[in-house]
Amino acid sequence: MAQKPSSAPVSSELPELLPHRVRSVEAPKEGYFLFREVKGGPWVPAIIRHSQKRGWWAVINGCERSPNKNPLLADKVMHIWLTAREAITRAQYEKRCAELRQPGAPPPNKAIDLNKMPPIF
Secondary structure: OOOOOOOOOOOHHOOOOOOOOOOOOOOOOOOEEEEEOOOOOEEEEEEEEEOOOEEEEEOOOOOOOOEOOOOOOOHHHHHHHOOOOOOEEEHHHHHHHHHHHOOOOOOOOOOEEEOHHOOOO
């Protein structure tokens, strides 16, 4: 026998179906994040900032990008917001920045070629 469709609205089921770490794609939020500048590249620390005076801007691995009142037009803000793996703390941001500045660290804007890396043992 065919089942009757549920009379409950679909939206009441959504919180149970969606993962607990869902971000709105409509508007970014300020914070510290890890993202990749290029496909296959290392995880790079970034900050998204906002102020009434300057608008939105990003700081990637310690380098500030150009601001804009519109987050869609601010350099890298939406790229970070939409592709970030996770939010991190300020201490994690500073630690990751220091790691990427060490000699021999992979460049953040180039893909990592595992065939060119030395063996781990």
